[in-house]
Amino acid sequence: xxxxxxxxxxxxxxxxxxxxxxxxxxxxxxxxxxxxxxxxxxxxxxxxxxxxxxxxxxxxxxxxxxxxxxxxxxxxxxxxxxxxxxxxxxxxxxxxxxxxxxxxxxxxxxxxxxxxxxxxxxxxxxxxxxxxxxxxxxxxxxxxxxxxxxxxxxxxxxxxxxxxxxxxxxxxxxxxxxxxxxxxxxxxxxxxxxxxxxxxxxxxxxxxxxxxxxxxxxxxxxxxxxxxxxxxxxxxxxxxxxxxxxxxxxxxxxxxxxxxxxxxxxxxxxxxxxxxxxxxxxxxxxxxxxxxxxxxxxxxxxxxxxxxxxxxxxxxxxxxxxxxxxxxxxxxxxxxxxxxxxxxxxxxxxxxxxxxxxxxxxxxxxxxxxxxxxxxxxxxxxxxxxxxxxxxxxxxxxxxxxxxxxxxxxxxxxxxxxxxxxxxxx
Numbered sequence: 001x002x003x004x005x006x007x008x009x010x011x012x013x014x015x016x017x018x019x020x021x022x023x024x025x026x027x028x029x030x031x032x033x034x035x036x037x038x039x040x041x042x043x044x045x046x047x048x049x050x051x052x053x054x055x056x057x058x059x060x061x062x063x064x065x066x067x068x069x070x071x072x073x074x075x076x077x078x079x080x081x082x083x084x085x086x087x088x089x090x091x092x093x094x095x096x097x098x099x100x101x102x103x104x105x106x107x108x109x110x111x112x113x114x115x116x117x118x119x120x121x122x123x124x125x126x127x128x129x130x131x132x133x134x135x136x137x138x139x140x141x142x143x144x145x146x147x148x149x150x151x152x153x154x155x156x157x158x159x160x161x162x163x164x165x166x167x168x169x170x171x172x173x174x175x176x177x178x179x180x181x182x183x184x185x186x187x188x189x190x191x192x193x194x195x196x197x198x199x200x201x202x203x204x205x206x207x208x209x210x211x212x213x214x215x216x217x218x219x220x221x222x223x224x225x226x227x228x229x230x231x232x233x234x235x236x237x238x239x240x241x242x243x244x245x246x247x248x249x250x251x252x253x254x255x256x257x258x259x260x261x262x263x264x265x266x267x268x269x270x271x272x273x274x275x276x277x278x279x280x281x282x283x284x285x286x287x288x289x290x291x292x293x294x295x296x297x298x299x300x301x302x303x304x305x306x307x308x309x310x311x312x313x314x315x316x317x318x319x320x321x322x323x324x325x326x327x328x329x330x331x332x333x334x335x336x337x338x339x340x341x342x343x344x345x346x347x348x349x350x351x352x353x354x355x356x357x358x359x360x361x362x363x364x365x366x367x368x369x370x371x372x373x374x375x376x377x378x379x380x381x382x383x384x385x386x387x388x389x390x391x392x393x394x395x396x397x398x399x400x401x402x403x404x405x406x407x408x409x410x411x412x413x414x415x416x417x418x419x420x421x422x423x424x425x426x
Contacts, residue, residue, distance in 0.1 A: 028309075028393040033386035034073040040382050043069060044374040052370045060087045060094070070382065071150060074389045077397055085149035093145065097138070104130040132174070136167035140196070147200060155405050161199030169195065182228070186220045186293075187213030193297050202303060203403040210300045216293055223289040227281040231274040238267045287317040298392060305399040312391035317384055324379040331371060339364050 047062035064087050071083035107127040114120030140163040147157040173188035190213035197209035239247070242264065250260055260268060291314045298310040343357055 028395040029077050029397045031074065031076045031389050031392045031394065033389040034075075035383070035386050039069050040066075040073075041374075041378050044377040045370075048370045048374045048377075051373075052366050060090045063090060066377070067146075070385055073386075076152065076394060079153055082151040083146075083149055084151060085145070089145075089149075100134065104134060133167045133171065136170035137163045140166040143196065152202070153400075155203040155403055158201040158406060159196075159199050160201070161195060166192065166195060182224055183217070184213075186216035189213065189293065190216065190297075197301055201406065202400070204406050205304050205400075205403050208302045209297070210302075211297045212300070215296055216289075219289055219292045223285050227278050227285060231271070231278050234267070234270040234274040238264070238271065241267065287321065288314045291317055294388065303400070306394060306396040309393050309395070310388070310391045311393075312388055316387045316391075320380050320383040320387070324375065327375055327379060328372065331375070332368075335364070335368060335371075 043062070043065050047058065047065060050058040051062050064083075064085060067083040067085065071081040074081050104127060107123045107130060111120045111124030111127055114123070140161070144159040144163070147159045150157045169192065170188075173184065173191065177184040177188055190211040193211040194209045197207045197211070200207040246261075247264075250264060254260055291312050294312055295310045298308050301308045339360065342360055
């Protein structure tokens with residue numbers, strides 16, 4: 001079988017930065033990332049365009065080229081990392097993913113066909129449970145694949161452990177988090193982090209993690225209170241200002257298609273707005289919590305006598321998010337005005353039945369998808385990756401000179417079920 005990995009030339013691989021070479025073990029060696037963007041930009045814009053033109057088929061080459069660039073630009077002790085995965089492996093993994101997802105989506109279609117029947121309701125529940133289980137299973141397998149295709153100093157990383165156990169643990173922690181109104185989330189994340197790290201290897205040496213959820217609980221509360229606090233106040237206001245019997249009667253009345261009592265409209269509007277804020281706030285404030293979590297989790301990782309620490313800050317990540325958001329909004333405004341001008345006739349109206357309108361809408365959507373993906377990679381994914389890599393200091397790097405390669409075989413197929421573009425799991 002011929003190699004499918006390089007049908008389109010995407011530019012030569014850059015030399016990794018070597019500014020991280022000098023310090024002794026006592027001082028620690030800082031990882032480095034070559035932040036120059038020419039190679040990444042060419043992959044982002046050319047690869048994204050090929051992906052759109054091939055209706056997604058090129059995504060396997062796109063992901064492979066992208067990982068090779070990001071891995072090679074990341075270095076430790078002057079030695080770059082290597083990504084040795086192939087397009088064929090990811091493509092086979094994609095086919096396996098489709099096979100695994102087929103019965104899951106059969107449940108979804110049953111729930112859509114019989115929405116009012118018991119079989120449809122059970123199918124809908126089965127779909128939600130299955131898709132959540134599969135997400136945990138796929139995430140663990142994807143991380144295993146990426147680690148098994150990552151080398152440093154010619155020695156391969158690896159991951160053991162069961163993806164099924166990881167997914168089942170996710171279920172247990174989800175139930176506990178719901179029961180505790182979210183307070184178990186830091187413990188959930190720390191527990192899964194320990195499983196991932198304690199099953200990770202560099203050659204014949206095993207990583208170890210002592211990540212603790214209790215340490216992250218205060219920061220999580222600082223994150224959670226602004227997100228859910230307004231919602232809790234709005235819901236409490238509804239119950240404190242209206243009798244329970246009245247609210248129960250209103251719920252039954254609205255379930256039959258009736259309109260709520262006018263005295264409840266304002267209170268319900270407050271609940272709706274706070275729900276919207278909870279969704280938006282959870283997204284906006286997540287980098288604040290996540291960067292703190294990364295610092296503490298990385299600081300709890302050991303590889304024999306080798307230790308790690310990170311000084312990444314939330315502001316460093318927010319700067320990339322703000323620049324990306326501003327660029328996308330500006331590009332969207334310009335693109336929207338241009339589309340409006342192209343679609344409008346001489347009377348300023350848009351004929352939705354015109355073939356020209358349909359064609360321009362499809363082309364505009366494809367261009368927007370391509371531009372958004374390319375900008376996201378160049379302005380968000382790669383910079384945040386670089387800031388995380390550059391924030392890590394390794395103490396006792398000399399102890400890694402005695403690491404030997406493991407002799408067990410890695411998977412011959414790509415287990416990358418969690419998505420071709422995701423590179424953040426490492």
